[in-house]
């Protein structure tokens with residue numbers, strides 16, 4: 001594995017800011033500037049007729065210069081000066097990096113595979129730029145069987161070989177630690193309860209669950225060792241051998257679906273938080289996920305992110321037309337009045353809807369998964385109001401998992417009859433008319 005020089009890191013400074021936007025078009029303009037927008041909130045406008053917004057974003061010094069030039073006003077969120085090392089030390093109890101020996105995500109996955117050989121199988125589906133393994137865990141009864149769909153058609157007739165498959169992917173975005181926690185806790189929940197809990201046992205007997213806890217292992221690890229608020233992968237965009245704010249590709253804008261459709265849904269600028277890469281599927285991390293999905297026949301997929309209390313489904317690239325499967329998505333995700341996930345920490349429901357409204361995205365995983373791979377997919381943005389410095393509090397992280405478990409299990413249980421999805425909120429897909437859902441935000 002020689003030939004790749006290890007880049008030097010200069011610890012680029014990133015901070016969380018709140019920007020005032022006096023209209024919806026001002027929000028779109030911010031997105032068009034390539035700003036790394038984390039959340040958009042309604043705020044009091046200058047008068048009763050005009051809705052204003054507060055845009056929460058992660059910015060570099062050059063982003064701030066652009067904002068200043070555009071005459072915008074912003075405030076810096078508290079605590080952003082905290083250095084990565086301090087964060088990593090504070091994170092010792094709940095969060096772990098990818099690499100940390102023994103307790104890091106990589107070693108945890110190897111340990112689980114060793115402990116539960118009958119119901120788990122760990123596969124390396126590719127390698128990141130820095131040659132970290134892209135790990136996918138398969139959970140099902142007889143998981144070590146040959147993973148060959150051909151057996152479904154004229155094979156030995158063993159039902160185990162043609163179980164429907166579902167996929168969970170977490171942490172395309174490096175700093176979204178709670179997403180990886182969700183994936184790891186789902187793995188632990190399924191392994192611990194198989195054989196004792198009827199629902200889990202039945203699920204693993206009938207369905208094949210695949211979980212990728214870290215879709216961006218380089219970036220994720222970097223948020224523990226260097227820069228807590230890093231979002232992208234570690235592509236050295238300008239080839240100068242140093243990782244700076246000019247580097248990294250936003251893996252959730254790199255997929256080959258409407259890639260580079262416009263500069264609002266993704267950016268062509270190296271230093272932008274939403275830099276889409278030099279070409280569609282240019283990044284090894286993207287290629288690993290694409291090739292993996294094309295080798296399988298997933299019925300559904302969920303992509304986990306933080307934050308915003310959202311359940312988003314296609315399309316992200318435009319907001320005028322709902323997708324053909326809108327009734328299925330709606331049955332799974334629920335409605336504003338009756339959402340599939342309720343946030344116990346904030347005492348409010350998640351907001352389900354189409355992935356594009358106030359600003360759009362292109363080249364993201366969910367749109368690609370649905371349009372190119374034919375897999376209906378949801379993006380979940382976990383609990384709101386803690387941004388990327390979610391407290392290092394075991395009970396709180398477990399609450400996020402508990403809140404989201406029913407939605408995760410229901411989507412898996414829908415795989416056997418996708419046209420009649422299991423709705424965690426009791427909505428039947430066939431009863432739903434095609435009505436566009438418009439109350440939502442981009443991912």
Ligand SMILES: [Zn+2]
Pocket residue numbers: 172173176305306443
């Ligand atoms: Zn994200």
